[in-house]
Structure formats: C-alpha cells, structure tokens
Amino acid sequence: MDTIKKVKRGKSVTPWIAPSIIVLLLITILPTLFLFYLSLNSWELATPWDTRKLVWLKNFIDDIKDEQFQNSLVVTMKYVVVVVLLEFVFGLIIAAFIKGQNPGMRIFMIVALILPMTLTPSVAGLIWRSNFHPVAGVVNYFLSSLFGLKINWYSKEYALLSTMIVDIWQWTPFTSLILFSGMEAVSQDCYEAAMIDGASSFKVLTRITIPLLKPVILIVLLMRIMDALKMFDVVFVMTEGGPGNTTELLSLNIYRIGFFHTGYLGRASSIAVILLILVTILSQILIRSFGAREEGKG
Amino acid sequence: MKGLSLGPKVRKSLKRKVLVVVGIIIALVFIFPIIWMAEMSFKTKAQNIALPPLFVFTPTFENYSQAIDKYNFFSFLKNSLIVVVPTVLLSLLVSLPASYGFSRFNFKKKKDIAFWILSLRMAPAMAVILPYFVIGGFLRILDKPIILIVAYLSFNVPFAIWMMRSFFDEIPLEVEEAGMVEGLSRLGVFLRISLPLARGGLAATAILCTIQSYNEFAFALFLTSFNTRTLPTVVTQFQSHMGILWGPMAATSLLATFPIMIAAILVRKSLVSGMSFGMVKGK
Numbered sequence: 001m002d003t004i005k006k007v008k009r010g011k012s013v014t015p016w017i018a019p020s021i022i023v024l025l026l027i028t029i030l031p032t033l034f035l036f037y038l039s040l041n042s043w044e045l046a047t048p049w050d051t052r053k054l055v056w057l058k059n060f061i062d063d064i065k066d067e068q069f070q071n072s073l074v075v076t077m078k079y080v081v082v083v084v085l086l087e088f089v090f091g092l093i094i095a096a097f098i099k100g101q102n103p104g105m106r107i108f109m110i111v112a113l114i115l116p117m118t119l120t121p122s123v124a125g126l127i128w129r130s131n132f133h134p135v136a137g138v139v140n141y142f143l144s145s146l147f148g149l150k151i152n153w154y155s156k157e158y159a160l161l162s163t164m165i166v167d168i169w170q171w172t173p174f175t176s177l178i179l180f181s182g183m184e185a186v187s188q189d190c191y192e193a194a195m196i197d198g199a200s201s202f203k204v205l206t207r208i209t210i211p212l213l214k215p216v217i218l219i220v221l222l223m224r225i226m227d228a229l230k231m232f233d234v235v236f237v238m239t240e241g242g243p244g245n246t247t248e249l250l251s252l253n254i255y256r257i258g259f260f261h262t263g264y265l266g267r268a269s270s271i272a273v274i275l276l277i278l279v280t281i282l283s284q285i286l287i288r289s290f291g292a293r294e295e296g297k298g
Numbered sequence: 299m300k301g302l303s304l305g306p307k308v309r310k311s312l313k314r315k316v317l318v319v320v321g322i323i324i325a326l327v328f329i330f331p332i333i334w335m336a337e338m339s340f341k342t343k344a345q346n347i348a349l350p351p352l353f354v355f356t357p358t359f360e361n362y363s364q365a366i367d368k369y370n371f372f373s374f375l376k377n378s379l380i381v382v383v384p385t386v387l388l389s390l391l392v393s394l395p396a397s398y399g400f401s402r403f404n405f406k407k408k409k410d411i412a413f414w415i416l417s418l419r420m421a422p423a424m425a426v427i428l429p430y431f432v433i434g435g436f437l438r439i440l441d442k443p444i445i446l447i448v449a450y451l452s453f454n455v456p457f458a459i460w461m462m463r464s465f466f467d468e469i470p471l472e473v474e475e476a477g478m479v480e481g482l483s484r485l486g487v488f489l490r491i492s493l494p495l496a497r498g499g500l501a502a503t504a505i506l507c508t509i510q511s512y513n514e515f516a517f518a519l520f521l522t523s524f525n526t527r528t529l530p531t532v533v534t535q536f537q538s539h540m541g542i543l544w545g546p547m548a549a550t551s552l553l554a555t556f557p558i559m560i561a562a563i564l565v566r567k568s569l570v571s572g573m574s575f576g577m578v579k580g581k
Contacts, residue, residue: 023392028421112328121530123533177573233515
C-alpha cells in the first residue's frame with residue numbers, strides 16, 4: 001500500500017499510534033513481565049504475598065522432571081498434530097467443494113460453516129459432551145444404527161479423540177473458508193489453461209491449487225497450530241483434563257497446578273512461560289513469513 | 299461452474315446434482331449439533347434422555363421459562379453486556395487512530411511495531427490470566443467488571459488495529475488528498491472522509507470484537523466468581539449431582555448464542571479477513 005510520505009499538515013504519526021502502544025504496554029507487557037517474575041518464585045495461592053521465595057529456575061526444573069507435565073506436553077503435541085492436520089485436509093476438500101457450487105449453494109454452505117466457529121466455545125463443549133454420552137448420546141446412536149458400533153467416549157481410551165473431534169468440527173470451517181478465499185483469489189486463467197491441457201481434478205489440485213495457495217496455507221496452518229497449542233475452554237468443559245490426565249493439555253495442566261488441586265502459582269507461571277515461549281516462536285515464524293509476503297507486494 | 303471433465307451434457311448435470319447433494323451433507327454435518335441443541339431446548343427432561351433419541355416430539359417451552367425465571371438468564375446477560383459494551387467501545391477508541399496511523403503514515407520501525415502488536419493477539423490466555431489474577435487481587439478488582447473489560451482489551455486492541463488497518467488501506471489516497479486540498483486537517487480528513495468511508499469495516503470490526511469478547515471463557519472463569527459471572531461460564535453450571543440439566547442448559551445456550559450467530563452471518567464477508575487479521579481477503 002502506498003503511504004503519504006510528507007504532507008504539510010499533521011505529519012507526525014505519534015499522536016495517532018502512541019495511545020494504543022501505551023495501553024498495550026500497560027495491559028499486556030507489564031503483566032507478562034510480572035508472569036516472568038512469578039515463575040521465578042515459589043508462592044502458594046491463599047498464602048500472604050510476603051511468604052513468596054525467590055527460587056530462580058527451580059520451578060522450570062521441577063516442570064521438566066514432573067511426569068504430569070511431560071504427559072501434558074505429549075497430549076498437547078498429539079492434539080495439535082491430529083487436529084491441525086485433519087482440519088487442513090478437510091478444509092482443502094470442503095473449500096474445493098464450495099468452489100464447485102452454484103452461488104446459492106455457496107452461500108448456504110458458507111453460512112453453515114460460520115455457525116460452529118461463532119458458537120460460544122463453552123456451549124460447544126457442553127453440547128458435544130451430551131452428544132458423546134455413551135448411552136443417550138446421538139453420536140453413539142448414529143454409530144450403532146449405521147455400523148453397529150458403541151464407543152465409550154468418556155473412557156480413557158477415547159476421551160482425547162472426542163475432544164479432537166469437537167475441535168475439528170468447530171475449526172474446519174475456519175480452514176475451509178480461508179482456503180476458499182485463497183482459491184478465489186487465484187486467477188481463473190491458471191485453471192482454464194490446465195483444463196485445456198486435459199489435467200485431471202486431482203492434478204489440478206496438487207500441481208496448481210496447492211502451489212499457488214502456499215502463502216495462504218502457511219497462514220492457516222500456523223494460526224491453527226497456535227490456537228490448538230493454547231486450547232483451554234472446550235476441553236475444560238468436556239473433560240476438565242480427565243479421565244486421569246488423558247486430556248490434560250498444557251493450559252489445563254496450568255489450571256490444575258495453579259488453581260485446582262494445588263495453588264502453586266509459581267509453578268503454574270513457569271508452565272505458562274513455557275507455553276508462551278512455544279506460541280511466541282510459532283507466531284514469529286508466522287509473522288516472518290507474512291512479512292516476506294508483504295515485502296514481495298512492494 | 300466450469301466442469302472439470304468434458305463429458306456429455308447428461309454426465310455433467312448428474313455430476314452437478316451429486317455436487318449439490320454432497321454440499322448439503324457437508325453443511326448438515328456442521329449445523330446438525332446446533333439444530334440438536336435447539337431440539338434439546340424444546341424437550342422435557344424425559345424426552346432428553348429418551349432412548350433412542352427423539353427427533354420428532356411435541357415441543358415444550360418449560361426450559362425457556364426455567365432459564366429465564368429460575369436461572370436468571372437476563373441478569374447474566376446484563377453481566378455480559380456490562381463487560382462487552384465498554385470493552386468494545388474502548389478498543390475501537392484506542393485502535394481507530396492507530397490503525398489509521400499504520401495505514402497512512404510511513405515511520406521508522408513501522409513494520410516491527412505492527413508485528414509486535416499482532417504477536418500480542420496470539421498470547422495464550424493462561425499466560426495473561428495468572429498475572430491478572432495476582433495483580434487483580436492486589437488491586438481488589440477481582441470479580442468486578444473492570445478487570446474483564448481491561449483483560450479483553452488485550453486481545454481486542456491488537457485485533458481491531460489490524461483489521462481496521464486493512465479497511466483504511468482500501469480507501470484511495472486521491473479521496474483524502476481532495477479533502478486536504480479543500481483545507482481539511484489530517485484529523486479532519488480522518489473524521490469526515492476516511493471514517494465514514496470505512497464504516498462497513500468498522501461495523502464488522504465492532505461485531506467481531508463483540509463476538510470474541512462475548513464468547514470468552516477462560517478469563518471470565520478465573521477472574522470472576524459470583525457477582526460478575528458472564529454467560530459462557532454460567533452455561534457450565536447446569537451440572538448437578540443428578541447429572542446435567544440438558545433442557546435448561548440448551549435453552550440458556552440458545553438464548554445466549556442466537557444473537558451472536560445472526561450477527562456473524564450478517565458480517566460473513568468480513569469474517570474471513572477479520573479472522574486472518576486482514577492477511578487473507580474475504581469473498
């Protein structure tokens with residue numbers, strides 16, 4: 001985008017952006033610095049603030065040694081890999097389907113996809129908790145009448161899968177709509193040229209659509225990875241991390257250590273710092289790749 | 299639609315029909331759980347645990363009167379609005395000039411600052427909640443609307459700056475230059491020309507900020523307890539030792555989410571660009 005470089009009136013940008021920067025420093029950077037400080041202390045909830053003790057990196061060392069933390073890391077990785085991969089694949093397929101539809105059907109599908117995304121996450125968690133009810137839930141009703149299957153979704157084996165299904169249900173619309181917008185932006189000529197050459201739909205997808213969509217795909221993947229990494233609400237409502245620790249994602253591990261079983265706010269802060277670092281690394285990759293793209297635009 | 303195969307007409311129309319049917323099936327997969335929630339809200343307690351599940355039944359409005367009278371739906375809605383309205387207005391007040399500044403000025407480190415702001419939007423809720431919880435305790439503002447209003451600014455401001463920036467970028471410079479020639483100051487151009495031209499984007503930004511604040515769960519759960527409970531945390535309280543009260547829960551959920559879903563459909567064109575911070579343009 002062009003910008004007015006030097007205009008006579010009001011050439012200083014400071015009054016325009018300074019208020020927002022001051023607000024953001026106060027409400028985000030200060031608390032983050034305080035989080036770092038908390039993470040270096042041993043302090044329990046409900047004890048006076050003066051009883052805190054500076055323990056430096058002990059909390060982090062405890063985290064790494066803690067089996068439940070290790071478990072949370074593994075559960076989080078599984079969760080992120082499975083949901084993001086499937087949301088991407090389904091999103092690509094659905095985007096291609098929307099593209100093939102007539103205008104009326106397009107709007108119908110887009111509206112249908114918007115609804116899950118905007119549904120209050122805690123409500124989504126609750127509805128699906130009822131849908132997954134082993135006896136009275138609709139999921140098992142459909143599974144048993146169609147395939148003769150009955151799954152105990154509340155059990156240790158299937159709880160994590162059930163939370164993943166909800167994430168996929170709620171966020172495949174996001175990947176679908178963004179990829180669809182990306183496809184619409186790809187020049188129609190490319191497709192026509194390929195069709196004249198007699199390329200199959202599959203070839204068009206792998207040889208033309210995907211390569212041209214690369215930047216959009218990168219954005220979609222990174223945004224979904226970041227959101228899945230910090231997932232809290234839906235899983236909290238569905239399982240509270242249980243049964244056992246089978247669905248205890250990092251955010252839920254922080255919740256349990258900081259607020260629920262114990263009140264180790266120092267320990268919880270150190271895990272939050274680790275999560276923050278993971279998300280920051282990913283957001284930097286996202287931002288760099290997007291920055292490179294903007295540069296390309298000139 | 300341009301068919302990919304060049305077969306005879308019959309095959310083409312058959313293919314089109316299949317496409318429509320599959321499209322409808324895909325759409326149903328995504329809407330069914332919401333329709334099912336709506337059905338739950340009109341069922342009696344017995345109907346809600348019936349085996350096999352009932353798809354057709356005589357509706358009852360009992361759950362709605364319970365949600366409103368017994369479970370105080372409107373007082374919790376009020377709690378939500380007391381937080382959401384100020385946080386959205388404040389976010390826009392702070393973000394609008396900033397987004398205009400990023401769109402129309404060149405300055406040192408512009409890109410770095412813009413991306414720093416974007417990265418703030420991506421911080422995990424838990425990393426913000428812990429310090430807010432402790433600081434809120436010091437300041438004695440836990441369980442008061444003010445703490446949620448401030449906490450929600452932390453994701454609304456970066457979001458609104460990026461989204462509005464992409465809308466200001468779309469306004470041609472010539473329009474603004476014409477205003478300047480006529481003697482308007484930079485502020486005058488912003489208020490009289492750019493802002494009115496970007497009003498569609500402004501409405502979309504306001505609605506998206508409202509949706510994400512209204513839906514927010516983790517902050518509300520940990521930073522409030524009794525006096526300021528907002529709707530997303532209230533719906534989880536229909537769990538008793540007898541199990542979950544599905545009917546009232548579904549009625550409350552539907553009352554709470556219906557306006558949000560309508561608003562989202564209205565701004566569907568801006569939704570995609572909004573959700574990707576203006577990185578991908580919506581269609």
